[in-house]
Amino acid sequence: MSIKNRVILTLVAVVVIAFGLMLSQEFLNSYYSRIITLIGIYGIMAVSLTLVNGISGVFSLGHAGFIAVGAYTSALLTLSPQQKEMTFLIDKLIWPLNSIQIPFFWATIIAGLVAALFAFAVGWPSLRLSGDYFAIATLGFSEIIRIFALNLNWLTNGALGLKALPDYTTVWWSWGWLLVTVACITSLSYSSFGRALRAIREDRVAAQAMGINVFKHQLMAFVFGGFFAGISGSLYAHWLSTIDPRTNTVGILLTFNVLIMIVLGGLGSITGAIIGGALFAFLSEWLRFLESPMNVFGFKIMGISGMRMLVFSSLFVIIMIFWPRGIMGRKEFTWDGVASLFRRGRK
Amino acid sequence: MKILKLEDLTMKFGGLTAVGNLNLELEEGELFGLIGPNGAGKTTVFNIVTGHYRPTSGRIFFKDSEITGLIPDRVTRLGIARTFQNIRLFQDLTVLENVMVAQHHSISSGGEAAKWLFKSVTRFGYSSVESKMKERALDFLEVLGISAMANDKSASLPYGAQRLLEIARAMATGASLLLLDEPAAGMNPSETAELIRTIRRIRDDFNLTVLLIEHDMKLVMGLCERIMVLDYGRTISEGDPSHVQKDKKVIEAYLGKEWITLGN
Numbered sequence: 179m180s181i182k183n184r185v186i187l188t189l190v191a192v193v194v195i196a197f198g199l200m201l202s203q204e205f206l207n208s209y210y211s212r213i214i215t216l217i218g219i220y221g222i223m224a225v226s227l228t229l230v231n232g233i234s235g236v237f238s239l240g241h242a243g244f245i246a247v248g249a250y251t252s253a254l255l256t257l258s259p260q261q262k263e264m265t266f267l268i269d270k271l272i273w274p275l276n277s278i279q280i281p282f283f284w285a286t287i288i289a290g291l292v293a294a295l296f297a298f299a300v301g302w303p304s305l306r307l308s309g310d311y312f313a314i315a316t317l318g319f320s321e322i323i324r325i326f327a328l329n330l331n332w333l334t335n336g337a338l339g340l341k342a343l344p345d346y347t348t349v350w351w352s353w354g355w356l357l358v359t360v361a362c363i364t365s366l367s368y369s370s371f372g373r374a375l376r377a378i379r380e381d382r383v384a385a386q387a388m389g390i391n392v393f394k395h396q397l398m399a400f401v402f403g404g405f406f407a408g409i410s411g412s413l414y415a416h417w418l419s420t421i422d423p424r425t426n427t428v429g430i431l432l433t434f435n436v437l438i439m440i441v442l443g444g445l446g447s448i449t450g451a452i453i454g455g456a457l458f459a460f461l462s463e464w465l466r467f468l469e470s471p472m473n474v475f476g477f478k479i480m481g482i483s484g485m486r487m488l489v490f491s492s493l494f495v496i497i498m499i500f501w502p503r504g505i506m507g508r509k510e511f512t513w514d515g516v517a518s519l520f521r522r523g524r525k
Numbered sequence: 526m527k528i529l530k531l532e533d534l535t536m537k538f539g540g541l542t543a544v545g546n547l548n549l550e551l552e553e554g555e556l557f558g559l560i561g562p563n564g565a566g567k568t569t570v571f572n573i574v575t576g577h578y579r580p581t582s583g584r585i586f587f588k589d590s591e592i593t594g595l596i597p598d599r600v601t602r603l604g605i606a607r608t609f610q611n612i613r614l615f616q617d618l619t620v621l622e623n624v625m626v627a628q629h630h631s632i633s634s635g636g637e638a639a640k641w642l643f644k645s646v647t648r649f650g651y652s653s654v655e656s657k658m659k660e661r662a663l664d665f666l667e668v669l670g671i672s673a674m675a676n677d678k679s680a681s682l683p684y685g686a687q688r689l690l691e692i693a694r695a696m697a698t699g700a701s702l703l704l705l706d707e708p709a710a711g712m713n714p715s716e717t718a719e720l721i722r723t724i725r726r727i728r729d730d731f732n733l734t735v736l737l738i739e740h741d742m743k744l745v746m747g748l749c750e751r752i753m754v755l756d757y758g759r760t761i762s763e764g765d766p767s768h769v770q771k772d773k774k775v776i777e778a779y780l781g782k783e784w785i786t787l788g789n
Contacts, residue, residue: 181652362646369645370629370658377615377626384613387575389601389630389698398642508617 218352220455224439226406232446234399235379240316243323244293244404246428248411252289269331282346286412293408301400327423339422347417444504449511528553534583543569544758558749566758567738576600606700608691616680624662627697665693684711705737
């Protein structure tokens with residue numbers, strides 16, 4: 179299939195999805211609309227982690243750290259000075275953050291850049307470690323971020339968290355940023371740089387012997403992943419409209435949730451990451467009925483909180499047994515793939 | 526011009542001297558064989574030259590500039606590429622992609638890396654370099670006679686073809702010196718004969734210098750112009766094939782002392 183055709187088909191698909199989203203805004207209630215927005219946010223989180231863990235083969239457990247950095251950065255930039263005055267009870271927010279307010283779009287971009295800066299600062303020393311050690315270092319990093327958030331009263335409002343964020347994150351913001359994320363990460367990972375990253379994943383020593391600077395490439399991927407994690411953090415904060423460092427909204431549990439998404443979808447597949455994100459958002463909402471009181475064969479069962487995570491984990495185990503490589507494996511959705519599917523159908 | 530010069534190269538792993546006081550000079554365009562019994566230190570020499578190991582002492586010169594202690598990717602970018610004894614292809618990549626990866630350093634090193642990264646992400650002015658890489662990669666596959674398998678996963682290739690792909694990949698880095706680690710291992714006699722012709726052809730057509738390790742004596746004696754024999758990390762003989770073949774020390778190293786006394 180020629181490049182021109184593929185571009186046209188992609189544009190058509192984008193328009194169709196946008197139209198679908200418009201219809202959903204029109205006809206679905208706000209509860210479903212919020213889930214659709216969440217799918218976009220989870221998609222960004224999963225795709226950015228796929229670049230790091232799936233394509234570059236660096237095992238990072240610090241994704242939630244970058245999401246948290248993005249969330250705090252952007253929230254501090256979009257809250258109005260009056261609101262900040264009301265929220266920061268223990269210590270006053272430091273100048274100049276206490277007196278500025280900028281539009282959501284720019285706050286999100288800055289959130290991404292700050293998270294990318296953190297990724298650079300973390301990756302520079304710790305990417306010299308190999309495999310498991312790197313995973314532990316990044317895990318430590320994300321906990322450090324959370325502990326700082328919990329204690330720096332003059333910056334993050336400590337354990338009280340940030341509240342009453344304007345709920346800017348609409349379906350359009352989240353899916354728009356998903357489109358940007360997918361476009362950037364797909365072009366990167368299917369360019370010569372992405373090929374080099376996959377070569378490093380397959381065989382680090384051989385990649386070095388081909389003249390590839392392994393450290394620089396992995397750092398580049400890590401910073402890219404950090405940038406989009408920061409973006410998703412900004413969207414997430416303005417979707418939840420609060421950031422609370424005590425619960426696991428931006429703690430290690432979020433990293434594991436994103437990991438579940440990308441492993442479920444197929445580690446190394448961008449398509450798989452989006453599918454994983456969507457499934458996760460959908461299932462974790464849909465399974466809520468398990469936690470409400472219900473009648474089972476005439477017995478009344480009180481709702482057990484946490485039940486849906488139990489079922490979710492069991493589902494995950496079953497999927498891993500039957501599809502150890504996830505739903506997509508390392509395959510991607512391609513127009514050529516669709517075309518060959520049709521051709522096979524016709525025979 | 527001496528393309529490669531090793532001066533008193535020594536590599537010790539704890540108490541074991543894997544390579545001891547090795548001196549080697551390679552002329553440009555030469556086909557040079559490094560042989561010796563198992564554990565003689567041949568692959569260690571490769572690992573030192575390509576920067577995977579830092580030598581305990583001694584110096585390495587490539588085209589008159591010192592490269593001792595440089596990291597492997599720097600060494601490759603300067604023009605020394607290698608193949609691996611235990612094949613190390615990028616298994617999940619196609620044959621074509623394996624060769625294209627070897628050209629990646631041309632856009633990812635030096636001052637223009639950021640520019641190319643930007644072009645890769647935005648796709649502005651990127652496709653021309655991609656198609657150029659692809660064309661060059663196909664040329665190398667053609668030269669080694671494996672272009673028919675260009676779109677197969679490299680892991681699915683038969684053993685002999687995998688060895689050829691390793692050579693194609695090493696050539697694609699743009700190297701002028703190739704280090705081939707047992708290129709004929711696992712090949713049958715007719716494949717080996719074909720390999721001898723191929724190596725000779727690529728040396729002539731691409732102005733390469735080839736340093737190779739091999740156990741297949743037919744290949745070594747038929748191909749190499751000069752041979753060095755190592756045993757326990759030390760040079761025991763050096764010269765043209767006929768000289769080395771008659772050297773008593775070489776026979777002793779391979780077959781033991783007893784055999785010589787019996788033979789005489």
